[in-house]
Amino acid sequence: MEVSEKRIEEIIHSYQPDRRYALAIMQDMQREFQYVPREGMEALAEELQCPVSSLYAMATFYKALSLVPKGKHIIKCCDGTACHIRGASTLIDGIRRELKIGPGETTQDGMFSLETVNCLGSCALAPVLVVDDVYYGKVTLEKLKEIIQGVKEGGAE
Amino acid sequence: MIEITINGKKCTCEKGEFLLDVARRNGFYIPTLCHHPAISGQACCRVCLVEVVEKGRSKIVVSCVYPVERPCEVYTDSERVKEDRAVVLMLLKERAPESDVIDALCKAYGAADGSRFAAIDGEKCIMCGLCAGACAKLGTGAISTVLRGTAKKISTPYDEPSKDCVGCLSCAYICPTKAITFKDDGQTREVWGRTFEIVHCRECGAPVGTREEIALAARRAGEEPEELCPTCRKKKMTDIMAHTYGIV
Numbered sequence: 567m568e569v570s571e572k573r574i575e576e577i578i579h580s581y582q583p584d585r586r587y588a589l590a591i592m593q594d595m596q597r598e599f600q601y602v603p604r605e606g607m608e609a610l611a612e613e614l615q616c617p618v619s620s621l622y623a624m625a626t627f628y629k630a631l632s633l634v635p636k637g638k639h640i641i642k643c644c645d646g647t648a649c650h651i652r653g654a655s656t657l658i659d660g661i662r663r664e665l666k667i668g669p670g671e672t673t674q675d676g677m678f679s680l681e682t683v684n685c686l687g688s689c690a691l692a693p694v695l696v697v698d699d700v701y702y703g704k705v706t707l708e709k710l711k712e713i714i715q716g717v718k719e720g721g722a723e
Numbered sequence: 724m725i726e727i728t729i730n731g732k733k734c735t736c737e738k739g740e741f742l743l744d745v746a747r748r749n750g751f752y753i754p755t756l757c758h759h760p761a762i763s764g765q766a767c768c769r770v771c772l773v774e775v776v777e778k779g780r781s782k783i784v785v786s787c788v789y790p791v792e793r794p795c796e797v798y799t800d801s802e803r804v805k806e807d808r809a810v811v812l813m814l815l816k817e818r819a820p821e822s823d824v825i826d827a828l829c830k831a832y833g834a835a836d837g838s839r840f841a842a843i844d845g846e847k848c849i850m851c852g853l854c855a856g857a858c859a860k861l862g863t864g865a866i867s868t869v870l871r872g873t874a875k876k877i878s879t880p881y882d883e884p885s886k887d888c889v890g891c892l893s894c895a896y897i898c899p900t901k902a903i904t905f906k907d908d909g910q911t912r913e914v915w916g917r918t919f920e921i922v923h924c925r926e927c928g929a930p931v932g933t934r935e936e937i938a939l940a941a942r943r944a945g946e947e948p949e950e951l952c953p954t955c956r957k958k959k960m961t962d963i964m965a966h967t968y969g970i971v
Contacts, residue, residue, distance in 0.1 A: 619865055620867055
């Protein structure tokens with residue numbers, strides 16, 4: 567969803583103005599906008615009467631919070647033990663070749679973001695790739711190309 | 724009251740008092756980096772470790788946050804302490820090779836061999852966070868620890884010159900390894916990417932502080948900002964009092 571002042575205000579005011587809700591509010595912003603916008607953090611600091619630096623420290627500490635907009639499609643590549651052994655790093659290299667992005671990065675056109683996760687609990691399907699909450703198991707480099715192509719075409723519709 | 728012995732000397736202390744405070748009160752010097760009486764509980768540099776023997780069992784504890792609960796024997800310079808402190812100092816030296824303070828500690832207490840670690844070039848900071856604590860308490864909370872793990876650092880939000888900073892230099896003053904860089908030529912002061920104008924005392928011309936710093940102090944005291952140095956302020960107060968009591 568597009569970042570708007572109105573929406574930020576709504577998220578902030580859905581909680582009591584107390585510092586213990588700072589993380590919950592930022593998580594809500596993350597869910598809503600796919601990242602924690604700077605305007606949001608500054609408005610929240612104002613509301614909670616706390617320095618921006620304390621929120622910034624929190625936002626940079628937690629991996630679940632991002633400070634830059636995430637892509638439209640989020641690729642989660644499992645790099646847990648089972649997936650790692652079954653070649654997850656080859657898949658990450660494959661994605662780097664295909665989309666020119668590494669873990670934690672977003673493509674220039676804002677279409678894809680790549681994240682690595684530590685285990686998705688589907689080790690029998692290793693290596694696992696999750697694109698927009700759809701699971702792909704036993705992924706190979708050929709399959710990876712098809713998956714990305716599929717998402718690209720689906721996204722163009 | 725609890726009776727403990729430190730290096731053989733009998734000392735008394737209250738239950739729950741921190742060992743470092745008891746030792747220092749009794750004249751035993753324990754080196755520290757991240758300890759500051761005004762900002763408690765950092766306990767991250769680990770230089771202040773000592774050996775505690777309780778009920779015949781010996782253990783190494785961090786004295787700045789170790790509360791004395793029962794009678795015990797404390798050794799601040801035993802073989803075990805020396806050995807462990809040498810490792811701690813070696814790790815700190817690899818972390819902050821540029822720091823003279825750590826260098827001096829290593830020379831004084833000895834450091835273990837750290838050649839298997841890659842020292843961080845040009846680093847002075849040991850990430851104790853005292854500066855962020857001081858800024859939150861005395862300043863405005865303009866800096867904090869950002870990121871985590873090996874990327875963790877002290878910075879302003881978005882690594883930009885902070886709007887909140889008042890240039891009071893509390894951070895640089897409290898830093899045990901002098902890792903925070905600033906410039907002060909008597910007219911302007913540069914810190915955290917911002918330049919501040921220094922206000923001079925309207926009576927004697929001595930530097931008082933940055934304009935923002937004076938405004939913040941006045942706001943907290945609920946007074947009008949006044950461009951007076953501490954000495955001239957005292958003089959003004961005594962003049963007022965002398966006048967009130969009819970001495971002059």
